[in-house]
Amino acid sequence: MQATYFDGKTARAHPVELSIDGDMLVIAGDGLERRHTIGAVEIPDAPGSTPRILRFVDGASCEVQDAGALAAMLAQHGIARDRVSAWERSWKLALTSLAIVVVSGALLYQFGLPFMARSAADKMPVSALDSLSFQLQRALDRTVFSPTKVSGERRQALVAAFDRLTLPEGMKGRLQLLFRNAESLGANAMALPSGAVFVTDDLVALTSDDRVLIAVIAHEAGHVDKRHGLRQIIQSSVVGVLVTWYLGDISAVGAAAPAALLKAKYSRDLEREADAYAARVLRMNGMSPSLLADALELIEKSHGRRGGSGAVSYLSTHPATDERLAWIRQAQ
Numbered sequence: 001m002q003a004t005y006f007d008g009k010t011a012r013a014h015p016v017e018l019s020i021d022g023d024m025l026v027i028a029g030d031g032l033e034r035r036h037t038i039g040a041v042e043i044p045d046a047p048g049s050t051p052r053i054l055r056f057v058d059g060a061s062c063e064v065q066d067a068g069a070l071a072a073m074l075a076q077h078g079i080a081r082d083r084v085s086a087w088e089r090s091w092k093l094a095l096t097s098l099a100i101v102v103v104s105g106a107l108l109y110q111f112g113l114p115f116m117a118r119s120a121a122d123k124m125p126v127s128a129l130d131s132l133s134f135q136l137q138r139a140l141d142r143t144v145f146s147p148t149k150v151s152g153e154r155r156q157a158l159v160a161a162f163d164r165l166t167l168p169e170g171m172k173g174r175l176q177l178l179f180r181n182a183e184s185l186g187a188n189a190m191a192l193p194s195g196a197v198f199v200t201d202d203l204v205a206l207t208s209d210d211r212v213l214i215a216v217i218a219h220e221a222g223h224v225d226k227r228h229g230l231r232q233i234i235q236s237s238v239v240g241v242l243v244t245w246y247l248g249d250i251s252a253v254g255a256a257a258p259a260a261l262l263k264a265k266y267s268r269d270l271e272r273e274a275d276a277y278a279a280r281v282l283r284m285n286g287m288s289p290s291l292l293a294d295a296l297e298l299i300e301k302s303h304g305r306r307g308g309s310g311a312v313s314y315l316s317t318h319p320a321t322d323e324r325l326a327w328i329r330q331a332q
């Protein structure tokens with residue numbers, strides 16, 4: 001049957017003859033001959049509409065004036081109309097597959113990633129925690145931290161109160177209290193996976209009641225014991241590795257670890273776990289868990305005084321919802 005062939009590169013129209021040879025579509029005439037597997041030819045399923053454009057994988061196309069003759073020829077060679085619309089169906093299949101990939105990717109990100117990070121964090125030996133924390137501390141000291149300006153007397157009093165604490169099994173001797181000035185972090189505290197707990201000068205200045213600071217440290221101890229910070233770092237590294245793979249810049253990964261620790265927002269479940277741990281530590285030491293709620297409220301107020309300008313506040317990484325405060329207050 002008659003057709004007009006375009007090679008996809010030039011606008012030249014070649015008058016050709018279309019025929020079918022086995023499972024091949026043969027295009028011949030005007031000094032050319034092309035053979036395409038019918039399965040790889042896009043044959044639009046548009047009955048009644050003329051002309052029909054057949055498209056080939058190499059970008060070439062063929063215009064058929066007589067759609068009825070084409071359908072008859074295909075039918076004659078046992079190529080059912082179903083086969084003709086297969087290309088369209090394969091498109092729907094492709095879109096469905098894409099949707100499945102996107103949804104499962106999102107599910108993996110939301111549920112699978114935290115799960116994998118948790119199991120990886122739990123398996124990491126203490127020696128690895130220490131060397132990772134050493135790197136993190138160096139990075140923090142170079143960037144957001146500067147030497148503390150808190151008086152030696154106040155620091156000694158706090159360290160003494162910290163040393164007197166009775167801690168759950170395995171935490172005594174692991175936690176270490178450290179003081180740093182960090183204007184960009186405001187009243188803040190953070191724990192490294194090794195058990196080094198940093199309190200900022202602004203946090204120390206917030207209250208003269210050492211027990212309130214101890215409550216914050218006890219909460220941080222909960223994050224250390226349950227390896228929450230490590231999980232956050234692993235999670236962001238996995239994302240970092242993927243981003244790196246995409247952008248081809250490896251330096252992004254190492255550089256991202258301190259930021260992950262500073263900015264990663266703990267989930268409500270992790271906060272609850274750390275709060276429960278803090279409540280237990282405070283009760284073990286004859287103190288009220290509501291001291292932690294007091295601390296969070298003081299931090300909230302101080303953040304307000306700073307005009308909410310701090311990009312990273314303690315409450316942005318450890319969100320204090322009303323529900324959370326209420327839970328802490330009842331955990332007597």
Ligand SMILES: [Zn+2]
Nearest residue numbers: 266271274318
């Ligand atoms: Zn927290």
